[in-house]
Amino acid sequence: MHSKGNACCCSFDECKLTTEWLMSRTRHKPKIAVVCGSGLGLLADNISNKQVFRYEDIPNFPVSTVPGHEGHLVFGHVRDKSCVFMQGRFHLYEGYSLCRVTFPVRIFKLMGVETIIVTNASGGLCQDFKVGDIMIIKDHINLPGFAGQHPLCGFGIRFPCMSDAYSKDLRKLTLDISSELGYSNFVREGVYCMVSGPNFETIAEARMLHILGSDSVGMSTVPEVTVAKHCGLRVLGLSLITNKVSLDYSREEKVNHEEVLHISKMRAEMLQKVLYTFITRSHQEEAINSS
Numbered sequence: 332m333h334s335k336g337n338a339c340c341c342s343f344d345e346c347k348l349t350t351e352w353l354m355s356r357t358r359h360k361p362k363i364a365v366v367c368g369s370g371l372g373l374l375a376d377n378i379s380n381k382q383v384f385r386y387e388d389i390p391n392f393p394v395s396t397v398p399g400h401e402g403h404l405v406f407g408h409v410r411d412k413s414c415v416f417m418q419g420r421f422h423l424y425e426g427y428s429l430c431r432v433t434f435p436v437r438i439f440k441l442m443g444v445e446t447i448i449v450t451n452a453s454g455g456l457c458q459d460f461k462v463g464d465i466m467i468i469k470d471h472i473n474l475p476g477f478a479g480q481h482p483l484c485g486f487g488i489r490f491p492c493m494s495d496a497y498s499k500d501l502r503k504l505t506l507d508i509s510s511e512l513g514y515s516n517f518v519r520e521g522v523y524c525m526v527s528g529p530n531f532e533t534i535a536e537a538r539m540l541h542i543l544g545s546d547s548v549g550m551s552t553v554p555e556v557t558v559a560k561h562c563g564l565r566v567l568g569l570s571l572i573t574n575k576v577s578l579d580y581s582r583e584e585k586v587n588h589e590e591v592l593h594i595s596k597m598r599a600e601m602l603q604k605v606l607y608t609f610i611t612r613s614h615q616e617e618a619i620n621s622s
């Protein structure tokens with residue numbers, strides 16, 4: 332019997348058990364892991380030699396409870412690159428502790444993954460952003476972390492540097508690829524701010540986040556990136572702007588999760604092109620190995 336509760340599951344023994352369970356059932360040896368954000372499970376659709384595990388079958392793995400998060404761990408190839416995709420991530424607002432939210436990242440590290448690509452859907456705060464833009468995350472604001480909800484509390488080496496969590500070389504490669512694909516007009520760089528959710532922001536909160544320097548706001552990503560950086564993984568963060576966050580009391584539009592999923596699904600093909608080209612090229616580029 333393996334616990335599916337919210338008990339801390341990040342002892343080394345538990346991480347090892349889950350890793351060994353998976354590795355004894357697959358021949359894939361992924362070097363790249365992709366976390367799919369809301370409605371972005373489609374990113375895994377065109378990989379070859381697929382092998383799919385349902386989260387509920389994997390010992391110690393949490394289960395997905397949010398629409399648009401399928402709850403599948405998918406191994407496969409993009410061209411000749413072995414990858415693992417999380418079709419569905421875990422969020423603090425689902426009631427999971429941050430140690431549970433970030434558990435898969437520790438499993439990826441133990442499997443031998445070297446690079447993690449974390450995707451999400453977010454609301455645009457930067458006034459230049461349009462719905463459907465892709466924001467390459469250059470930095471983040473860990474708002475729950477400021478209030479003591481931090482995935483590294485109680486784990487490993489303290490005081491890690493976070494000023495370079497998002498690899499400069501990987502960001503540059505993504506910008507270059509976007510330009511080659513003719514996507515420069517809607518690929519941007521910016522700062523992502525995590526809130527815990529589950530409610531969307533009030534207008535006063537959105538104004539505050541904007542003043543603080545956030546270009547977009549979402550309810551995920553930061554815990555996974557923080558643990559990935561702490562484990563020594565290279566990180567790329569891609570945020571799809573699914574809605575414009577209202578900073579103005581006269582605006583009537585109201586954001587909802589269905590709209591977020593709709594835009595994610597509409598833009599998933601474009602994001603997939605960027606992602607697959609990135610995966611094909613990464614590990615070939617010398618610069619990346621040194622970042």
Ligand SMILES: O=P(O)(O)O[C@@H]1C[C@H](O)[C@@H](CO)O1
Nearest residue numbers: 368369451452550551588591
């Ligand atoms: O998993 P992500 O961060 O993509 O999900 C976003 C944030 C909320 O979970 C949800 C709101 O629609 O989408």
Ligand code: HPA
Nearest residue numbers: 452453454548549550591
């Ligand atoms: O506007 C938003 N706020 C928070 N999270 C989100 N995820 C998608 N859009 C949003």
